């Protein structure tokens with residue numbers, strides 16, 4: 001059964017299932033485990049969140065090998081599939097396919113590449129966005145699909161036409177080219193606060209391949225709308241990062257101001273920290289091996 005399948009196969013089923021599925025952002029081993037314990041069937045290794053937790057910008061300031069180390073911890077503490085935000089692939093087709101190989105070696109189930117220029121910029125910012133050449137990006141996808149060893153490893157092509165201000169026709173032309181290049185799914189992104197762009201795309205796209213969305217800015221759209229328009233996978237892309245930023249700011253401020261720890265109630269117990277680290281597992285092994 002699917003319960004015992006490889007993570008790549010699990011991610012493939014999430015993407016291909018007729019149901020609307022959800023994956024949740026994580027950015028290190030701890031948050032990945034928390035996402036799994038909450039009941040999610042998959043994890044979004046967000047580029048924004050992984051870079052932010054390192055304290056750097058989301059424009060490829062963290063190298064791809066530094067991100068691999070983060071991903072390795074995330075994979076170690078979980079059994080559900082992880083979809084890595086692979087940005088533009090950190091170079092040309094050859095850099096992108098080497099990343100695919102290293103992700104496969106570390107148990108990551110898939111990667112999403114976006115059709116922009118290295119170094120990329122976060123899609124929700126105000127700056128201008130430059131798109132990759134369609135042919136070049138399609139060939140990058142094809143090279144990665146040709147290179148992967150596990151046939152179920154998932155490659156998602158992320159189209160940034162709306163983000164860059166190019167509109168529906170450009171989005172459709174690009175996604176059709178990526179489909180022909182052999183990609184497993186399309187991620188169509190929008191930074192509008194309503195669902196209109198995505199809805200137009202979904203109607204015109206007409207289920208040619210599964211579609212992934214990231215409803216960060218249009219979060220007010222009822223989830224039922226996503227279902228109605230046959231969205232395959234919705235990504236809650238950065239909400240654990242934002243939750244812990246707020247919690248850490250409040251906690252640091254309170255302790256700084258009060259110079260004591262009294263009345264601090266919005267924090268986990270040390271016992272809970274130990275549980276998440278699986279201290280008990282080591283204690284049991286100590287009895288066996290020490």
Ligand code: SPV
Pocket residue numbers: 046047048049085122123124214216237238
């Ligand atoms: C991310 O989570 O890093 C994403 C989604 O790529 S967005 O921040 O909307 O670009």
Ligand code: MG
Pocket residue numbers: 046047048085087
């Ligand atoms: Mg990103």
